[in-house]
Amino acid sequence: MVQANLGFLARAFLGRPTCTLAPGARLGWRARILNAGESSAHIRIGENSFVGGELFVFAHGGDIEIGSNCYIDVGARIWSGVSIKIGNDVTVGPNVNIFDNHTHPLRAAERHTQIRSIFTIGHPRQVELADRPVTIGDGVQIGAGAIILRGVEIGKNVTVTPGSIVSKSIMPSTDQIIRMM
Structure with a gap:
């Protein structure tokens, strides 16, 4: 926990955007x-929640809200270009991916333009990634390696x-278990 908190504090000290931690969030x-x-x-992390994975907000937009008493396991990736809202008492297992967009342009020329921009001036503020919000309700459990796609x-x-x-x-649902392939 010390290494992540030092990086978080260093970015905050340098005036770079990081996240907002509610009381007890870690x-x-x-x-x-x-x-x-x-x-x-x-990027807002609710009271008594723990994040062990990666939260990423794109430059063209994006918003991540994690409720209270949530657990985001190591290796989980939550990337937002528009909005990802996670309710209270949610468990996200290891290596889960939650994306509200395609993460990069699908056409090769546009993808190469985006990459060049990232390498030279940072993430572009104008990019089309077919963003659609994701909402995860209270009490949801997401098992290891699951993928939650945009618009869900x-x-x-x-x-x-x-x-x-x-x-x-x-x-x-009350105790609905989803098995999808």
Whole structure:
């Protein structure tokens, strides 16, 4: 936890955007907060939540909100270009990916332009990544290695089994277990 917190403090000291931590929220020593946006308010971690993975907000937009009492395991990747909202009491297993966009342009020429921009001036503020918000309800459990794709809403108390690929919204449930391939 010391290494991640030192990096977090160094970026904050230098005036670079990081995140907003509510009381009791913690970053694990492997956590990475990558904020290409203009404000630390674009990544908010709720009370008593733990983040061991990577949170990334693109420069063209993006917002990540993690509720209270959540656990984001090591290796989890949450990347936002528009909005990812995670409710309270959510568990995200190791190596889970949650994306609200394509992460890069799909056409080769546009992708190369984006990469050149990243290498020279940083993440572009104008890029089309087909962003669509993701919402994860209270009490959701997402198993190891699952992938949650753009535009998905996962209802309250749903369990997503390890290795699932979720490309469509899932209604709230009491103990509904989703197995998708």
